[in-house]
Amino acid sequence: MLKKAYDWIDERLNVTPLWRDVADHEVPAHVNPAIKMSAFVYCFGGLTFLVITTQILSGMFLAMYYTPDITNAWYSVKYITDEVLLGNVVRGMHFWGASLVIIMMFLHMLRVFFTGAYKAPRELNWVVGVLLFFVVLGFGFTGYLLPWDQKAYWATAVGSQLAGTVPWIGPYLQTLLLGSHTVGALTLTRFFAIHVFFLPAALLVLLALHFIMIRAQHIAGPL
Amino acid sequence: MSDFQEHAPDESLNALTRRQFLTYVLGGTGGFMATVVASPLIVSTFDPLRRLGANAFANTHHKVTDFSRQLPTLIEYTVHRDDGWNSADVAARTWVILLPDGTPLAMSPICTHLGCQVNGTLGPDGKPAPSQDGPWWFHCPCHGSKYTKYGINSPDSPAPRPLDVHKVRVDDAGYLWLGPLQQRNRSGQVI
Numbered sequence: 001m002l003k004k005a006y007d008w009i010d011e012r013l014n015v016t017p018l019w020r021d022v023a024d025h026e027v028p029a030h031v032n033p034a035i036k037m038s039a040f041v042y043c044f045g046g047l048t049f050l051v052i053t054t055q056i057l058s059g060m061f062l063a064m065y066y067t068p069d070i071t072n073a074w075y076s077v078k079y080i081t082d083e084v085l086l087g088n089v090v091r092g093m094h095f096w097g098a099s100l101v102i103i104m105m106f107l108h109m110l111r112v113f114f115t116g117a118y119k120a121p122r123e124l125n126w127v128v129g130v131l132l133f134f135v136v137l138g139f140g141f142t143g144y145l146l147p148w149d150q151k152a153y154w155a156t157a158v159g160s161q162l163a164g165t166v167p168w169i170g171p172y173l174q175t176l177l178l179g180s181h182t183v184g185a186l187t188l189t190r191f192f193a194i195h196v197f198f199l200p201a202a203l204l205v206l207l208a209l210h211f212i213m214i215r216a217q218h219i220a221g222p223l
Numbered sequence: 224m225s226d227f228q229e230h231a232p233d234e235s236l237n238a239l240t241r242r243q244f245l246t247y248v249l250g251g252t253g254g255f256m257a258t259v260v261a262s263p264l265i266v267s268t269f270d271p272l273r274r275l276g277a278n279a280f281a282n283t284h285h286k287v288t289d290f291s292r293q294l295p296t297l298i299e300y301t302v303h304r305d306d307g308w309n310s311a312d313v314a315a316r317t318w319v320i321l322l323p324d325g326t327p328l329a330m331s332p333i334c335t336h337l338g339c340q341v342n343g344t345l346g347p348d349g350k351p352a353p354s355q356d357g358p359w360w361f362h363c364p365c366h367g368s369k370y371t372k373y374g375i376n377s378p379d380s381p382a383p384r385p386l387d388v389h390k391v392r393v394d395d396a397g398y399l400w401l402g403p404l405q406q407r408n409r410s411g412q413v414i
Contacts, residue, residue: 054260061264065307075308085270089263 025215030222041115042219044108049207051101055139058093059196066146068192070185073148098143101136109133117220125213132206135199142195148188156183156191279303280392280400281315287327287399294351295320295330295343295360295372300401317389317401318343318361320372329389329401330374336382339365361386375411385411 010016029035031042067076080087118126145156164174179186283300295318304313318330332340341361346352354360359369369377374386390402405413
């Protein structure tokens, strides 16, 4: 049944080469944990992507119940946690997954560094990877504010003060970051928009570049 | 001749090839992982279905004996409404008349045609008055739907059914409590 439907589409649109090009490529021996267990260090990049995928999914579902408003944000988060069916699981996925993305990404970076995979001709992909690192840190910084509890409020207060210490432009930077002279309603809407619209767009573009480059240049050789 | 061909699988067992087996194992594992991630997400979107039963009754603070068997009376009362993380007392209105056997009939003022508020027939003093229009006591200002004082729609009304009625309950002190709305058929029976 499924096969028939697939064949029907494939006959007309010839989709098989499209996914074969993505899916069918040899895994070199030195990155295959089935051959040498220590090659699991090559999995961290893929694991980062896997956790990012679950973050995007759980975030989409959280947005169904969350509201970015200073009087209601905390109550909507409480509603998700205490009232919504399995809402605490969805929030938990997003909460723990956030830390996991950063851990996996850091391990991935260590692997690339210590195997020298950043060297020519792959310097550009290292640069894109560093940009991805900043985007993910941006996700963490903006997402931390959204529950609008004490921890969120004071973390953003401190974070914006750090921006304020930049020479010359500090105060302007701080106001732009907060969208206001203080952490408040405009900060919450600003961080929400950055967290769910701007950063995901940047993330997807950079991820696409990251993956296109690794397919074009292939994985770095063994040590 | 290769090793593989010498040990070809026994056709009579209809055995899986190695490739098929690996495909199933990988597909199964991937499917399991995807299900573990996706199921709590999807379940959470079905949460509103658990909250359908707004079965709470609201006290009108009117005694049943205050109402008349002759004409409906408009009463205002408050309903406690939980709306997500918001919770509020919302003002509500309903027309109440006593049926000939003395049981209260509480009719929603919402026209069953397109949802306007129907008007009862009021005298110059603003109190309910006998109808000037035969049996038709409620009139909808929007498209002229007409109802009797028991909320039964006229056959030539655009309204498709009588005014909806609340489930009613009378407490020990004689106060009228109103519950969820119910639809009625043309003969006034709750359906």
